[in-house]
Amino acid sequence: MFKTLDDLNPEQRVLVRLDLNSPVEDDEVQDNRRFDRHAETVRELADAGHRVVLMAHQGRPGGDDFVSLEQHAAILAKHVDHDVQFVADTYGDEAIDAIESLSAGEVLLLENTRMCDEELPEEDPEVKADTEFVQTLAPYFDAYINDAYSAAHRSHASLVGFALELPAYAGRVMQTEYEANSSIATREFDGQVTMVVGGTKATDVINVMNNLGDKVDQFLLGGIAGELFLRAAGHEVGFDLDGMDFFDDQWEANRDTIESLLDERGDQIKLAVDLAYEDDNDERAEIAVSDIDEKDRAYLDVGSETVETYDPIIRDSEAVFVKGALGLFEDERFSVGTVGVLRAISETDCFSVVGGGDTSRAIEMYGMDEADFGHVSIAGGAYIRALTGAPLAGVEVLK
Numbered sequence: 001m002f003k004t005l006d007d008l009n010p011e012q013r014v015l016v017r018l019d020l021n022s023p024v025e026d027d028e029v030q031d032n033r034r035f036d037r038h039a040e041t042v043r044e045l046a047d048a049g050h051r052v053v054l055m056a057h058q059g060r061p062g063g064d065d066f067v068s069l070e071q072h073a074a075i076l077a078k079h080v081d082h083d084v085q086f087v088a089d090t091y092g093d094e095a096i097d098a099i100e101s102l103s104a105g106e107v108l109l110l111e112n113t114r115m116c117d118e119e120l121p122e123e124d125p126e127v128k129a130d131t132e133f134v135q136t137l138a139p140y141f142d143a144y145i146n147d148a149y150s151a152a153h154r155s156h157a158s159l160v161g162f163a164l165e166l167p168a169y170a171g172r173v174m175q176t177e178y179e180a181n182s183s184i185a186t187r188e189f190d191g192q193v194t195m196v197v198g199g200t201k202a203t204d205v206i207n208v209m210n211n212l213g214d215k216v217d218q219f220l221l222g223g224i225a226g227e228l229f230l231r232a233a234g235h236e237v238g239f240d241l242d243g244m245d246f247f248d249d250q251w252e253a254n255r256d257t258i259e260s261l262l263d264e265r266g267d268q269i270k271l272a273v274d275l276a277y278e279d280d281n282d283e284r285a286e287i288a289v290s291d292i293d294e295k296d297r298a299y300l301d302v303g304s305e306t307v308e309t310y311d312p313i314i315r316d317s318e319a320v321f322v323k324g325a326l327g328l329f330e331d332e333r334f335s336v337g338t339v340g341v342l343r344a345i346s347e348t349d350c351f352s353v354v355g356g357g358d359t360s361r362a363i364e365m366y367g368m369d370e371a372d373f374g375h376v377s378i379a380g381g382a383y384i385r386a387l388t389g390a391p392l393a394g395v396e397v398l399k
């Protein structure tokens, strides 16, 4: 497959790509589990006495979250429990000086790779390897390590270029994410495979459903995608506030796929039998889907009876994959669906993968233990692609 840190020679000068891309609020970078996960790889390399130079990106040029990595260095240092130096340069003289003055066991983070013009355009690895960015930095290193699984679907210089110029290895995060997230495409499970589908990115998850073929036995739906399927089944859901076309647009974009999925695999697709909304007293109220006769309100969660029908399906499964929350779980009143399915997963010993930054946050928010899940992914887009067996550029060059 690919080489890992177990194959690395001692005392190397290593160039390591992490994915520390994080939410930024009021110019402050928010700590999140990406730091915690990558800290493991960084600590292992520093403790082994390598000279460790880190690369990562933040935001996209033009966005409010397109900021320097200076704060990331401080947050990472806390998680690694080890000093992380920072240099505000990617491959210029300042960066090279800092790289050359590193001692064994020291860690240095370079500036946001997306501040370098050659990083971003999606191009073939050979083109990326030929950039000044890669050609300038590579000679200062003995090995390249890619730990940025969650960015590995991008063919950017720091993710694919160095792997062609240097001996290339997968970091610990890359290794575990790859194995767990590809398993729906690569592994044979003895029993029932179930996928929980929800969240707001309806087009993404509907494409996943459409591409999974016979790998999944049961889909349990909620969130926006769930409402679109209910609409296709003839129910008056998918309410848009005045002046908004969110549901109508999603419906137009996905209608054909939804109708053919229901036609061909309708018995494998479980839809909510009841839904929850906010009543006039700001409280959670529920209604049976069969009693909905007008499209006049927004639904924010699946109902309790739906959870009761989903629960035994999960408990009977050999493997469960989650993509997207079943409701607006950040508001406790509408967390019943999401927490209900996650709790059922955590209480069984099925193989499970929970993906997507937002959905996986529900685990800690509602006091569940990550250790009760097979794998909690820190990837969004890369996880979606892996589920359907699509190759990831950054992984392919490691192979």
Ligand SMILES: Nc1ncnc2c1ncn2[C@@H]1O[C@H](COP(=O)(O)OP(=O)(O)O)[C@@H](O)[C@H]1O
Residues within 6 Å of the ligand: 198, 199, 200, 201, 222, 223, 224, 299, 300, 301, 323, 324, 325, 326, 327, 328, 329, 330, 355, 356, 357, 358, 359, 360, 380
């Ligand atoms: N019915 C709903 N109405 C509004 N928001 C919803 C609903 N169902 C799910 N969500 C929201 O979907 C978000 C997660 O969806 P998404 O962004 O697709 O997944 P992820 O971030 O896990 O990849 C959650 O933050 C949740 O609040």
Ligand SMILES: O=C(OP(=O)(O)O)[C@H](O)COP(=O)(O)O
Residues within 6 Å of the ligand: 019, 021, 059, 060, 150, 151, 154, 357, 378, 379, 380, 381, 382
């Ligand atoms: O956060 C990321 O992806 P995600 O939002 O799919 O989890 C990655 O860092 C990739 O970032 P990008 O989507 O700006 O290329």
